[in-house]
Amino acid sequence: MLSAFTTSRQLSGLLNRHGNRDQNSCANRHNLRDFNVVRDENEAPVFARVDALLESLQTPLPPPEDRAALRLRAQLSREQVADTLQCRAQDIEAWETGTSEPRGIQRAGYARLLAGLRLLNADQQSTDAAVEELRTPRLPLQATPQPRPASPILQTHRGTSRGHGFPRGPLAVIDQTGQGLAAYFADQSSTEVPADHLVDLLQWALEAGIGRDKLSTNDRASDPLLVLTPAAAQFLGLPPDLHDRARLRLPDSHPQIVSLRAAGFKLTRRGFGPWARAHLPVTDGKRASVQLALTGWGALSDRDGWNLPPLAPAALAKLLGTYADRVLTPRGSTAVCGQELMTALRPPTRARWSETDRRWVSSSNPGALWKSIEPAPPEAHEAHPLAQGRHPQDAMDEEAWDWSRTPTDTENTEFAHVVGIDLNIAFVAAASSASVGLNSTPRHIHNPTFDKRIPGTWLCDLSHVTLDPRLPSPFTSTGQAPTGPAWYTTPTLDYAVRDLGATIKPLEAYIRDDHGPYLTPWYERLRDAYLATMADAGIHPDIRQDEFLQAMKTLPEADPALLGLLSAIKATGKGGIGKLREGPRETTAPYQRWAALDSPTWRPDIRAAIMARARVNTHRKMIKTAIRTGRYPLAVLSDCIVYPAHTPSALDVVPSGPDGRGIKGLFCLGVNPGFAKEEGTQPLSWFHQQHDQGLNPARYIKNS
Known part of the structure; x- marks a missing residue:
C-alpha cells in the first residue's frame, strides 16, 4: 500500500517505477510494466502526442465513485493528484463526485493514472492474499490480559489504547487552528491534520494509528473515534446544526454525503448524525471504519448522559481517552456505551476451528447473547x-422502590433529624x-x-x-x-x-x-473504572467511615473533568441497564414493534432480575440494620434510603466497627459498589412537610 504522504514527484513516477519489477511477476505486473516504461527520453514527447490523441477520441474514464476509491486505496490525497496533473484539488473533487469532467491533456493524464492505479490495486490484492494466507492462525487465540486503568486522570495518559498497533490512542479531538485542522490525542500530543475534506479526514484517521485493543478474546479492536468541534465541522463544510431534528441526520443529498459515497464509504442505517459511522467495504477480511462524534450536533451532550463541563480540545481528548481505557471508546450516549460494553465483553460470535472445512469459522459464543428472543x-x-x-x-x-411512611410517635419523640444515604452504583452491583x-x-x-x-x-x-x-x-x-x-x-x-x-x-x-452470569465481566469493568476514578480524587476503599464522609464533602471541589468522567461512568452503568428494556420512540404506534426489539440485548427479563436483586439486597440490609440499631427507614426512592437520626450525619445512622469501618451485612459508608454515601440531611419537621404533601422525601433530600 502506498504511503499517504507520497510526494507529487513520486506520484509522477509511480507508473514508471513499477515497470522495473522482476520477470517472475504476475500478469498484472507485466501489463503495468508494458504500460508505463519510458525506454529513452525521445519517447516522452511521443507519449504526450498519444495522450492528446486519446483525448481527441474522448478518453473513457471509470465511473466517478470508482475514481475516488482507486485514489483512496493508493492512499493518495487530492492535492497530490492535482499537483501531478497541474490542476486544483477542487477539480479532483469535482471529477470524483461527477459534477464536472476533465478536458484536454488533463483528461488523458487522469485516465492514465486511474488505469495504472487499477493495475496496482489488482497487484496489491494478490500480494495481500498471499501474505494473509501465511499469517492465518492455526491455533486458537489466547486471551490478552488487560492492564489496570491509568491513574490519575491529570497525569500523563498511559492507557492500554496506546499499545498493540494504536500508538495514537483510541481517539482524536479535531479542531480548526489557523488555516487548517489539528488533532488532539489522549496522551496530550497533537498534530496537524492534512485534510481539507471529510473524505481526506477519514482516510487520515484510518492510517494515523488511532484505535483501541479488543476488550475480550472474541471482541474486535475499536474503530478510531474522531470528535469534531463545531469549528472543525464548519471547516469541513458541515452545517452548524441539523435541520432534520426528528431523525437527527444529514440529508442524503448533502454534498458531503455524496462525496463519501463517491469515495467508497458507506454509512450505517442511522445515516450521518451526531454519532456517525463511515466504513469502507471489508477487503480480505479487514475492517476499515471510523466513528465520528459532532459536538455541535449534540454528541457528548447532557441529553446523551455525558454531563461534561466545557473543555478545551486537549482536555476533552484526555477525559475521553481515560474513559476509553477504563470503559470503552465512546460510541454514542452513555446508555449506548453501557449496552455496547456488554457486547464487547461477551461478543455474540467467536472463531472456531473446523476440522471438516480445515479453516476457522464463525460460531456462537457460549455465555453470550447472540440472538433476539421474545419475552414472556x-x-x-x-x-x-x-x-x-x-x-x-x-x-x-x-421495579425500584418509591415508598415512604409516616414516622411513629416514638420516632417523632426520639429523633430530630433525617439522613438520606445513597448506595453506590447499586444496580450495577446487583448485576454481579x-x-x-x-x-x-x-x-x-x-x-x-x-x-x-x-x-x-x-x-x-x-x-x-x-x-x-x-x-x-x-x-x-x-x-x-x-x-x-x-x-x-x-x-x-x-x-x-x-x-x-x-x-x-x-x-x-x-x-x-x-x-449463566452474563453481566459479571460488565460489572467488574464498571466497578474497576468507578474505583479507579474515585481513587484519582483521593478516595480509596480502605479508609475509615468518618474519613470517607469528609472526603466526600470535598469531592465537589475536585477537577471538573474528573467529576465529568465519574458521572459518565455511573451513567454508563445505569443507562446500560435501562437499554435492556428500551421503549419505543414517540412516533411508534402502540403495540407495534420497534427497532430495539430485534437486538439480542433487549432483554427485559434480565433487567427485572437486576432490579429485584438490588431491592432484596437492600431489604436484607434494612432488616439487619433494624436488628442491630432499632432504626427503620422512613422513605426509599430507588437507591436512596432516608432514616431518622439524632444528629445530621450519616455516622448517626450507619454504625462503625472497632476499626472505624462498616459492619458486614449492614449498610456501610465507603466507596465500594453497594456501599453508601451521605445523600443529605434535614430536620424531621422538613420530612413531615414533604410527606404531608404526598411527596417522597427521599427524592428531595439531596437538593433541599
Whole structure:
C-alpha cells in the first residue's frame, strides 16, 4: 500500500517505477510494466502526442465513485493528484463526485493514472492474499490480559489504547487552528491534520494509528473515534446544526454525503448524525471504519448522559481517552456505551476451528447473547405487541422502590433529624454474579416446583408473608404488601424462601433453561473504572467511615473533568441497564414493534432480575440494620434510603466497627459498589412537610 504522504514527484513516477519489477511477476505486473516504461527520453514527447490523441477520441474514464476509491486505496490525497496533473484539488473533487469532467491533456493524464492505479490495486490484492494466507492462525487465540486503568486522570495518559498497533490512542479531538485542522490525542500530543475534506479526514484517521485493543478474546479492536468541534465541522463544510431534528441526520443529498459515497464509504442505517459511522467495504477480511462524534450536533451532550463541563480540545481528548481505557471508546450516549460494553465483553460470535472445512469459522459464543428472543408475556414492555389486551395484574412489576411512611410517635419523640444515604452504583452491583437467561426461549409450565438455580418469571401468591410495617415490602415497587398472586423473578422468590422463611407454591412459570452470569465481566469493568476514578480524587476503599464522609464533602471541589468522567461512568452503568428494556420512540404506534426489539440485548427479563436483586439486597440490609440499631427507614426512592437520626450525619445512622469501618451485612459508608454515601440531611419537621404533601422525601433530600 502506498504511503499517504507520497510526494507529487513520486506520484509522477509511480507508473514508471513499477515497470522495473522482476520477470517472475504476475500478469498484472507485466501489463503495468508494458504500460508505463519510458525506454529513452525521445519517447516522452511521443507519449504526450498519444495522450492528446486519446483525448481527441474522448478518453473513457471509470465511473466517478470508482475514481475516488482507486485514489483512496493508493492512499493518495487530492492535492497530490492535482499537483501531478497541474490542476486544483477542487477539480479532483469535482471529477470524483461527477459534477464536472476533465478536458484536454488533463483528461488523458487522469485516465492514465486511474488505469495504472487499477493495475496496482489488482497487484496489491494478490500480494495481500498471499501474505494473509501465511499469517492465518492455526491455533486458537489466547486471551490478552488487560492492564489496570491509568491513574490519575491529570497525569500523563498511559492507557492500554496506546499499545498493540494504536500508538495514537483510541481517539482524536479535531479542531480548526489557523488555516487548517489539528488533532488532539489522549496522551496530550497533537498534530496537524492534512485534510481539507471529510473524505481526506477519514482516510487520515484510518492510517494515523488511532484505535483501541479488543476488550475480550472474541471482541474486535475499536474503530478510531474522531470528535469534531463545531469549528472543525464548519471547516469541513458541515452545517452548524441539523435541520432534520426528528431523525437527527444529514440529508442524503448533502454534498458531503455524496462525496463519501463517491469515495467508497458507506454509512450505517442511522445515516450521518451526531454519532456517525463511515466504513469502507471489508477487503480480505479487514475492517476499515471510523466513528465520528459532532459536538455541535449534540454528541457528548447532557441529553446523551455525558454531563461534561466545557473543555478545551486537549482536555476533552484526555477525559475521553481515560474513559476509553477504563470503559470503552465512546460510541454514542452513555446508555449506548453501557449496552455496547456488554457486547464487547461477551461478543455474540467467536472463531472456531473446523476440522471438516480445515479453516476457522464463525460460531456462537457460549455465555453470550447472540440472538433476539421474545419475552414472556408478563415481562413484555407495556407498548410491546404481547402487552395488547393484557390486564395490569398480569404484568410483572419488578421495579425500584418509591415508598415512604409516616414516622411513629416514638420516632417523632426520639429523633430530630433525617439522613438520606445513597448506595453506590447499586444496580450495577446487583448485576454481579447474577444468573440470567441466555439464548433459550422462555418455557411455559404450570404448577412448577420453584428452583432458585433457574432464572424465570413465576406466578406466585406472597400476600401471606408478613413483615414489620415499618419496612417496605420487598415484593412490590410501591413498598405496599401484595394482595394476591403476582409475577416475580427468581431472585425475589429466592429471598422470600431463604431469608424470610416463606412457603411458596408457584402457579405458573416461564423458565429459561440456558442461563449463566452474563453481566459479571460488565460489572467488574464498571466497578474497576468507578474505583479507579474515585481513587484519582483521593478516595480509596480502605479508609475509615468518618474519613470517607469528609472526603466526600470535598469531592465537589475536585477537577471538573474528573467529576465529568465519574458521572459518565455511573451513567454508563445505569443507562446500560435501562437499554435492556428500551421503549419505543414517540412516533411508534402502540403495540407495534420497534427497532430495539430485534437486538439480542433487549432483554427485559434480565433487567427485572437486576432490579429485584438490588431491592432484596437492600431489604436484607434494612432488616439487619433494624436488628442491630432499632432504626427503620422512613422513605426509599430507588437507591436512596432516608432514616431518622439524632444528629445530621450519616455516622448517626450507619454504625462503625472497632476499626472505624462498616459492619458486614449492614449498610456501610465507603466507596465500594453497594456501599453508601451521605445523600443529605434535614430536620424531621422538613420530612413531615414533604410527606404531608404526598411527596417522597427521599427524592428531595439531596437538593433541599
